[in-house]
Amino acid sequence: MKTIVKATNLSYKINEKKLFQNISFDVDAGSALHIKGGNGTGKTTLLRMILGISKPTRGSIESFAYKDICFTGHKNALKQYLTVEDNLILLSLNTHINLDKYLTDLDLHNSLDVTVANLSFGQQKKLALLRVFLNDSDLIILDEPCVGLDSNSQQILCFFINEELKKDKCIIFSSHIRLDIEANILNLDKL
Amino acid sequence: MSKFAFNSISEAFTMQSLNGQNHGLYVWSVLAIVFFTLLITFLVYKYKLKKISKKIK
């Protein structure tokens, strides 16, 4: 089995305050990792470390993904003043073959010419998740993907993730809401 | 070393030049400014250091 993300002895300090210490884990292709923990335990920081945006204070983290990492975080990376359609162009998804299918599934078909600022929070989140559903990468990282989603969309997300796992993709996510996904669990509370 | 440039203390104070102008005001005010700026900077840093040392203890 190919390892996609390999972390050894990660420690992180912010302004001399320790967030976590000596975390080691491997994530293989075709498997998922669920990062758990209360508020302020460093879930987002850990995810950003895997992305390579933050650097660990000690230890090393390597990612063997060839393609761009697919990521959605707390910020949606949507342009508020553009319409849904323009945003899809910016994401280079406007010509994707599965676009129509997901637009109907997520009930976004009717709001294509609405500016994002006029969408509800949940709708914006769904639009941001389109980036995940139509991804072209072997490592998918989701930071609290379920915030603001209705149960229908959550199911679509779960189903989608399970499908992706079968395609040997590697998924790392953090979530307070339980998802029906077979995943290894990394609990930051107990460290 | 050269000899004293002024004949009396009062002359040194006014610093009368050959052209008749008194430059004492300028020279002494610059000296005062330099002196006080340095002094204040030293005092400020000493004070701050004292304060933070207390905190650390």
Place this chain on the structure above:
Amino acid sequence: MKIFYFEFLKLRKKSRGWIGPILVFVLIMTAFPLTVEFLNEDLDQAFFSVLWIALMLVMMLATEDIFLEDYNDGSLEQLALKNQSLALILGTKIFIYWMLIGVPISFIGSFYGFGITRSFDLGLNILPILLVTSYIFLNVFSFGNALSLTKGSVLGTLITMPLVLPLLVVLGKVVISINIGLNYFGFLALLLGILSIIIVVIPLIISFIIRAHLE
């Protein structure tokens, strides 16, 4: 090519981002004759000072949220994740800003130069200077705004203004040499030289700064 189009689309649709600065520039250039008596000589003398200062202020205004918006909505994170070079993307962004704001302002500025000094040559002569200078200003102010990304544009202005002051001196010399009919291409070459260094170096520095901000 794709990033080029994307950045263009973003800025074009955000009309206040590029029409705003141009309008402010037009307003300043229209307003300044009102403060002087309507004698042509006076206007001539004040014109260039106002032009350069207005150009600088407007470029400052234009770059105010050049990275802030992308930072706030998370686009910068996504850009940083790509295998593509971040510096290239940022350089393109600045270029698009120049295309949509710097170039029109340069033309308007040279038009005003023609209108106020009544000399066609002069209007034509300052056009290349305006084009190059506006690009330099945009680069330098983008650098300042990247440094003070989350701290407001006042700080960015404060730290980058000293960096562009020498440019104003050069611009003053350019005007004098145009006025007395000297060849000003030496200065143009100098400005182009500065620009060519800045175009390469500033995006690299900005990408370093932005990665540090995201950390």
Place this chain on the structure above:
Amino acid sequence: MIKKFIHQFASPKTYLFQVTRAYPYIFVISILIYIISIFWGLFLTPEDFVQGNSYRIIYLHVPASFISQALYGGMAIASAIFLIWKVKLSAYLVKSIAPIGAMTTFIALISGSIWGIPTWGTWWAWDARIVSTLILFIMYLGLISLHDSFANYEKADKFLAVLVLVGSVNIPIIKMSVEWWSTLHQSASITISDKPTIDPSMLYPLFGSMIGFTGIVVCLVILSSKLHIFVREKNKSWIKDYV
């Protein structure tokens, strides 16, 4: 190799201990040299033929303006070291030099403009050196406010170092451009840039005052860096022993 050496030598702890030991000597010696040379300069040197006695300000003004530029150079070197080798101490130094640099530039500006009144007849002229000093002063203020505006010290260090380096590229440009400008605007005002052939009897106290002032400024930098190390490392165990 180099990296290891620098890191060993440049730990804030060793720096602090070494510097504290050297501090009293530097302080006493430089104060002595400074006072003697100022006294010498103000009273024992002959009067300048052109400028009269006001030239004596040179002994106060020149050291300050020399140091204000030298400190920027020091900051630039420290920033480069910090960005290349990630030496924490040099980041501390950059931060602690900035206010001292602003102070010396302030002295240089004020003393220069007071000097200008008797010699040029005006306290301010748009002269090359004055303008570049003023820009330097604004740059120092900008650097200080940049560092102060970030709560996260690591980020602030990085940005400060970048800005110092970019600014140092700018300094020769400032000099160059401003000097062209002054040659064009050469009006009644006399530039101080063309040095009078200075008499040795005036030169020695000038050197003395420069050395003395440098020593005093070094003392101030030591105090300032001490303060900054205290702020940054206050949770370390060794600092409690030190205090």
